[in-house]
Every structure is written in C-alpha cells, then in structure tokens.
Amino acid sequence: MRVPLSWLKEYVDVTLSLEDLAERLTLAGLEVARIEYLGLPGAELVWDRERVLVGEIVEIRPHPNADRLVLAVVNYGADQHETVVTGAPNLFPYRGRSDLHLKVAFAMEGARLYDGYAEEPRIKKLKKTKIRGVPSRAMVCSEKELGLGDDHTGILILPDDAPVGTPLADYLGDAVLDLDLTPNLARCFSIIGVAREVAALTDQQVRYPSLEVLTEGRPAAEQVRIEIEDPALCPRYIGMVIRDVTIRPAPFWVQHRLRLAGMRPINNVVDVTNYVMLEWGQPLHAFDYDRLAERAGGEVPTILIRPARPGERITTLDGVERELTPDDLLITDTAGPIAIAGVMGGAETEVTETTRHILLESANFHFISIRRTSKRLRLPSESSARFGRGVHPAMAERGARRAAELMRRWGDGRVAPGMVDAYPAPPAPVVVDFP
Secondary structure (H helix, E strand, O other): OEEEHHHHOOOOOOOOOHHHHHHHHHHOOOEEEEEEEEEOOOOOOEOOOOOEEEEEEEEEEEEOOEEEEEEEEEEOOOOOOEEEEEOOHHHHHHOOOOOOOEEEEEEEOOOEEEOOOOOOOOEEEOOOEEEOOEEEOEEEOOHHHHOOOOOOOOOOEEOOOOOOOOEHHHHHOEEEEEEEOOHHHHHHOOHHHHHHHHHHHHOOOOOOOOOOOOEOOOOHHHOOEEEEOOOOOOOEEEEEEEEOOOOOOOOHHHHHHHHHOOOOOOOHHHHHHHHHHHHHOOOEEEEEHHHHHHHOOOOOOEEEEEEOOOOOEEEEOOOOEEEOOOOOEEEEEOOEEEEEOOOEEEHHHOOOOOOOOEEEEEEEOOHHHHHHHHHHOOOOOHHHHHHOOOOOOOHHHHHHHHHHHHHHHHHOOEEOOOOEEEOOOOOOOOOOOOO
C-alpha cells in the first residue's frame, strides 16, 4: 500500500518527522517497508532547487534549420527569457504563436535528469549544446526525464495556476510511505484508513471528505434494476447513474496522486473509481450505460449478481476471453456476463472516449469468493486485493456517493437522484455500552 504524504496530509495533520512517523506506524503494526522520495533529498534523482523550476512557455517559433524541431521561449521568473530547442510533438500545434501561457517543468544547464531515451534509468547532467545550428542550454522536461512516469512522447504540461519560478521540488516533490500490510489490517488499505491510524497515534482529528452529492433529472430507480441471487456472496450492491459525462483526462493533481500511489491514469471516469478506491478502500466499477441499454433491447437494464454457469465465458478488459466456473461470481445483465465481480470488468461495457452515460457500481462481495477467483484466473488487482481482505458493506454507500460527485465535478456529469441499493440483510449495528 503506497501512501503519498501530501495525500495523507489532506485528511490528518502530520506532526512528526517522516522518519518518526514511519517508526510509530511500524510499532503499531503497520510496517513501513520503505520511504520513497520524489524530487526531494533522499530520492535517486533530486530536483535541483536552483535549476529545475516551474516555467512558462510564452512563444513557440519555428526552428530555422529543422521541420521537426521548434524553439520554445520560456519565462522562468528571471529578467530574461530562455530559448530552448525541443522536438516535443505536443508543442508543434503551437508553432508560430506568441500568446502562450503553457506551464512546464523547466531545467537549466547543470541540472541532473533521467535520460529520456535510455531503456534503463540513467541520470545525466544537462549541458549546453547546439542543435541544428541553434544554441540551447536548457530544456523543457517530459515525465520520464523527471522520474514521474514512462512517457517521453511529449513534454509535461502543468496546470495553469502553477507558479512560475517556483522550484519544481516545492510544487511536485513528495514522499511515499510504502506499507507492508498484513491481512488482518484490511481497515488500513486506504489513505483514510491510514489517516485514522495516524490520528489515533498522534492525538489528531481526521478530516473526512464531503459525501454530499448534487443530483438532477430522473431518479436512478427508473433507470436501472438490481437483483442479487445469493446475498451470502454479494451482501450489497449499489448502482448510481451519471448522465452526460464528458470523457477527458482527470485533473493533473489527480493523475499525479494516482501515479504516486502506483496506478496509471486512464480517463476522468476510470480515474474517479481508482481515486475513491485508494481514498476510502472501496473498490468501484463504471459501466457504459448506453451499452447496457442496447443489450437490454432498449428496456431498463437489469443487473443480476449470480455465480457463473458451467462453461460460461467473458472477455475481460485486458482483451482475454476467460472460461468461468460456478465458483466465480459474475455481474450480468439479461444478455450475459458484464464483469467478474470484484476482479475485472468486461470489454463489452467498457467506458471509452465515446461514453456519455455511466452506471456506477459500488458493491460488497464475499472475500473468499473474490480471493479464490482472482487466484484461479491469475488476475490480481487493486480491487481484488481489497475485497480479498474484507470490506465492510457500509463502505459501499460512501464510495458510491463520493465517486458520483467527483464524476459530476471532473466530467460535468448529471447525477440521477437516489441510488438503487440492493441490501437484502443489513448487519445489526454494533453498539458499545460504556459504564
């Protein structure tokens, strides 16, 4: 479990040094296997505070001697701008423009960066050079050169409000606690779960994110039906409908947090499900609602959670067709399987760039069933890792509310009022009497 320090601090004040916090958590049973630094002292690559800064490209000029290169004029907070030769394809559409305000990671001569063209991580020192006859003593950086990811196809574009001239270490630098959690610590398999432990150990209060949802339109109950065949295998299943979502990249800070936590950003909808799973510990899944409606012949889709039938098959999101057994729990509609419960979704109802309407799943599955299926199919995932340790059914509502609201904010969606909550046998509340 990877816990970015900046994310943890959103929910609890950290009053100890990172080393003391790691020791305190380890003594409490949450073993901190290591502390990983990004851009800060202690990292393999430390971003020089004087040479690696937030910059602003204000103009892109054609290169006089090369069609596949451009000259980027960068404001980095000094009296004069710096001209950088670059071949980044994502800058070509701006060629010839002098009205730009593109925020970037800017590195000056002497900075140490990863070699963007090397297959294995290799650090090099930035030197003054001449590229096709034009001097260049600085560069605008890609994710790979900074150690933020593997993408070297273009330069990293920062949010519009990134402060020019600020050391990149102050803007993006972070530390990650890598926790080696034992199976009995399922409650800690989330950022909020760890925040609770930190609060208890350091006498602080946890700040929980709001679970309020702004809704409009037709009630969700008129748009989807949910049936559970065996409540022992699926104690609870919640469906929410979000309409008119615009599929696009998630906000930069969300992508940054996901990468630090070890997950790859995909799009705003999928990123919401992963973000909330990491935040609350509740796995979620998003279906393309229109595909479900098509499969239902234009009728209101009915979702049935049931064991697989002998020989039943599904093509999962990784493009692999998998044969199932009655030991595997499925999410199905009237046309057949649409997901392997708690393990992986199906390709037939995948969210794509053309998706407009979403059915959001937030459910609870029996931990042994999910663990067994994940192991048999050799499909470990962040979702199955959490379900396989046990997730309380009460978390399903929190995850659904949080994710639906974030899809509204990050995708301009309209959340249908209410949720379809199939909860056949809610457990009795735990009451603690104090003398």
